[in-house]
Amino acid sequence: MARKHCTYPWTCWPPASQQRLFKFILLGTAGLCFAVFVGATLFTGALGQDIAAEKEQYGLVVPLVREITTLRAAQGDLVQFSPEEAVRRILDDRSLNDYVASLRATRIAEDQDGVQVTLNGLTLIMLTDFLQDVRDRASLQAPEFALTRNPEEPRLADVHLVLAR
Incomplete structure (x- = not known):
């Protein structure tokens, strides 16, 4: 008996199995895209929160640095000279x-x-x-x-x- 040559592995499967395979592939691809989208959204949201926290911390540090610079300048030993x-x-x-x-x-x-x-x-x-x-x-x-x-x-x-x- 001559065996039928299959171009792709699933071409020799029954039509119901082929349909099920392609549904799983479609659902898997959609699930993967959804997971990547959700992950990217959560990641960028976390980055946004980190940036906001860093800005807030920077805002607290800037006045301290200015004060330190002013105090350091006032303590110089050559301030009284031209x-x-x-x-x-x-x-x-x-x-x-x-x-x-x-x-x-x-x-x-x-x-x-x-x-x-x-x-x-x-x-x-x-x-x-x-x-x-x-x-x-x-x-x-x-x-x-x-x-x-x-x-x-x-x-x-x-x-x-x-x-x-």
């Missing part, structure tokens, strides 16, 4: 005088004195230490800041900044 004198002392303390291209007093606004500083050939660590001292010890901020790569040595930086209180 911006130019404070920067000169920081440069002396950090031994950065060899890197100074220019340093001169300037006026930012009618009632606000400042200092323009250009430093050449600094490493990133030297620059960050200098800026940290400027902020913490002298309570100065940089309304103008330009950082460029040193033309002679690309691994070093040149910086031009204006500092004021």
